[in-house]
Amino acid sequence: MKRFVIIVAGGNGSRMGASISKQYLEIGGRPVLIRTLEKFATVVPDAHLLLVLPERDFLFWEALCAEHGSKVAHQVVAGGQSRFQSVRNGLRAIPPQEGLVAIHDGVRPFVADEVIRKSFVEAETHGSAVAVVSLKDSIREIEDSGRSRARERQAFRLVQTPQTFRLEAIQAAFTAGELAHFTDDATVYEHSGKAVHLIAGNLENIKITTPEDMEFAAYLLAREGN
Numbered sequence: 001m002k003r004f005v006i007i008v009a010g011g012n013g014s015r016m017g018a019s020i021s022k023q024y025l026e027i028g029g030r031p032v033l034i035r036t037l038e039k040f041a042t043v044v045p046d047a048h049l050l051l052v053l054p055e056r057d058f059l060f061w062e063a064l065c066a067e068h069g070s071k072v073a074h075q076v077v078a079g080g081q082s083r084f085q086s087v088r089n090g091l092r093a094i095p096p097q098e099g100l101v102a103i104h105d106g107v108r109p110f111v112a113d114e115v116i117r118k119s120f121v122e123a124e125t126h127g128s129a130v131a132v133v134s135l136k137d138s139i140r141e142i143e144d145s146g147r148s149r150a151r152e153r154q155a156f157r158l159v160q161t162p163q164t165f166r167l168e169a170i171q172a173a174f175t176a177g178e179l180a181h182f183t184d185d186a187t188v189y190e191h192s193g194k195a196v197h198l199i200a201g202n203l204e205n206i207k208i209t210t211p212e213d214m215e216f217a218a219y220l221l222a223r224e225g226n
């Protein structure tokens with residue numbers, strides 16, 4: 001079955017507070033986004049890669065790839081105002097056909113090869129495959145009254161990307177109007193009436209969000225020997 005990958009990198013990285021968007025910051029001398037793109041190109045070399053970027057960054061991105069000697073073939077698509085809109089733009093750029101599509105945050109360069117491979121295999125069987133990890137800490141829910149109550153952590157999972165789907169089903173799901181609880185692609189898929197299938201993610205697959213994540217990213221890279 002034909003495979004597609006949509007890497008979303010249309011955000012501004014406001015929580016990082018850096019002078020350039022976080023997806024272009026370097027870890028170990030190489031931009032985060034180039035690392036993510038090259039990871040998918042290596043693990044699923046047959047896949048068609050789409051990269052969603054703010055339109056104003058198109059020339060900057062081209063220059064960045066040239067500067068770092070990155071030659072991965074990919075299609076660049078203009079991002080939207082929200083992650084939902086950026087994913088939707090990516091999906092609209094793929095002609096309807098039978099296939100599988102993995103949707104991944106550009107700022108998650110440490111996704112394990114095995115998680116990517118498994119997400120395609122399981123999505124082919126189950127229609128979807130969403131990477132999750134268990135919680136290590138205890139959790140509490142804050143109620144409207146301001147009081148908190150302990151919740152059973154075994155009943156919860158932290159959701160990562162990739163989130164991989166049969167192409168036609170996720171394209172249909174993204175014809176819905178944007179809702180506040182659409183924080184990822186699984187929520188959009190679920191809203192279309194489909195059940196989400198979970199697979200094991202990897203703990204290193206952090207979403208680089210705030211400055212301390214850059215320090216942890218540098219540590220993870222050194223641990224990998226890169």
Ligand SMILES: Nc1ccn([C@@H]2O[C@H](COP(=O)(O)OP(=O)(O)OP(=O)(O)O)[C@@H](O)[C@H]2O)c(=O)n1
Nearest residue numbers: 008009010011012013014015081082083086106
């Ligand atoms: N309009 C948007 C917003 C986010 N994203 C992407 O979605 C992923 C997860 O989003 P997040 O970590 O929130 O990134 P930012 O929106 O850039 O960060 P912040 O919320 O701190 O501004 C990132 O790869 C980001 O580039 C996107 O493609 N288009």
Ligand SMILES: C[C@](O)(CO)[C@H](O)COP(=O)(O)O
Nearest residue numbers: 083105159160161183184207
């Ligand atoms: C898609 C995601 O990375 C799954 O954990 C997450 O929901 C993105 O959230 P953000 O608010 O856009 O950072």
